[in-house]
Amino acid sequence: MTEKILIFTGQSPNGIHKTETAMLCLRRRGWDVADEHAAVVRKSPALARGVLLHAGLAHYYARLKCAQTGTDPDAYYTPEEAISRIPGMEDSLCPVVLREQTPVVLKALAGYYARWMHDKVRVLAVEQVVTIPLPGFGGPGEPPEKTARIDLIVERGGRIFFWDHKSAGRITKRHPWFYARSAQFLLLRWFGRQLADKFGGVVLNLVQCADTTDYQRPPLDAVSGLLTSLPASLSYYERQRLAFERSGLPAVLWPAVPSEHTCQGRYSACAHARKCETAVPPVIDTDWPVVDIAGYAKKLLGRIDR
Numbered sequence: 144m145t146e147k148i149l150i151f152t153g154q155s156p157n158g159i160h161k162t163e164t165a166m167l168c169l170r171r172r173g174w175d176v177a178d179e180h181a182a183v184v185r186k187s188p189a190l191a192r193g194v195l196l197h198a199g200l201a202h203y204y205a206r207l208k209c210a211q212t213g214t215d216p217d218a219y220y221t222p223e224e225a226i227s228r229i230p231g232m233e234d235s236l237c238p239v240v241l242r243e244q245t246p247v248v249l250k251a252l253a254g255y256y257a258r259w260m261h262d263k264v265r266v267l268a269v270e271q272v273v274t275i276p277l278p279g280f281g282g283p284g285e286p287p288e289k290t291a292r293i294d295l296i297v298e299r300g301g302r303i304f305f306w307d308h309k310s311a312g313r314i315t316k317r318h319p320w321f322y323a324r325s326a327q328f329l330l331l332r333w334f335g336r337q338l339a340d341k342f343g344g345v346v347l348n349l350v351q352c353a354d355t356t357d358y359q360r361p362p363l364d365a366v367s368g369l370l371t372s373l374p375a376s377l378s379y380y381e382r383q384r385l386a387f388e389r390s391g392l393p394a395v396l397w398p399a400v401p402s403e404h405t406c407q408g409r410y411s412a413c414a415h416a417r418k419c420e421t422a423v424p425p426v427i428d429t430d431w432p433v434v435d436i437a438g439y440a441k442k443l444l445g446r447i448d449r
């Protein structure tokens with residue numbers, strides 16, 4: 144019997160998540176790098192719900208695409224089969240937490256099918272990785288070229304939309320306002336400009352995974368000022384991130400952003416707060432990585448019409 148397809152829903156190879164962390168606090172990215180090297184297993188229920196939900200929806204829409212194109216949906220696992228396989232495969236998340244969160248995600252998915260059963264969209268692609276060149280300062284393969292994994296690409300009314308699935312403990316009216324300002328979604332909107340007037344926009348596919356479920360699909364408004372400055376922002380912060388990652392310096396020597404907005408945050412404290420509060424930096428007897436601010440400014444000014 145042919146093995147069914149299990150869709151990978153993890154981060155894309157050069158995605159923006161690392162840059163976003165570095166933009167928030169370079170040292171936080173430094174601690175993340177240390178965790179990646181130590182293969183730290185995370186125990187976050189919210190992360191676990193997000194991973195399980197993505198697996199479920201990826202298989203739901205892959206099967207729907209098969210049905211829409213006249214191919215065999217059973218080439219893919221069902222959402223429930225895919226979810227049941229995640230705890231044995233996802234090595235960056237605690238399998239016990241993944242299993243604990245499975246019932247709430249399955250319940251949310253059952254409600255999702257009922258809520259959107261009459262949805263009229265044509266599925267174009269599921270978990271599609273794209274490369275996004277940005278006008279700026281690097282060549283191919285250099286920053287600021289980035290990749291993104293688009294959860295779902297659909298067509299409705301002759302226009303193409305990028306959907307991003309988000310699990311939430313409680314959906315609020317503020318969700319689209321917050322996410323419209325996220326570099327992840329600004330980058331998708333930037334990519335969508337290549338589709339010109341065929342592009343319908345970026346949509347949040349919100350799924351409330353809790354005792355009571357809820358489902359909403361707000362569009363994300365274009366935030367034009369942040370969009371036009373995106374290449375400069377990414378280029379600048381990518382260079383700093385890469386300079387520190389290549390430096391080999393321990394995280395405790397990366398620049399910190401000690402602030403109630405970063406160390407505490409909107410939802411919870413920074414996962415590395417305890418280390419930051421207690422780690423004592425060694426004497427600095429090494430050269431700091433050089434971030435070419437002067438060269439960057441010169442190039443930037445050279446590209447502005449004056």
Ligand code: SF4
Pocket residue numbers: 168169170171172174399400401402405406413414415416417419
């Ligand atoms: S605790 Fe604060 S300074 Fe330390 S990594 Fe987190 S956000 Fe940065």
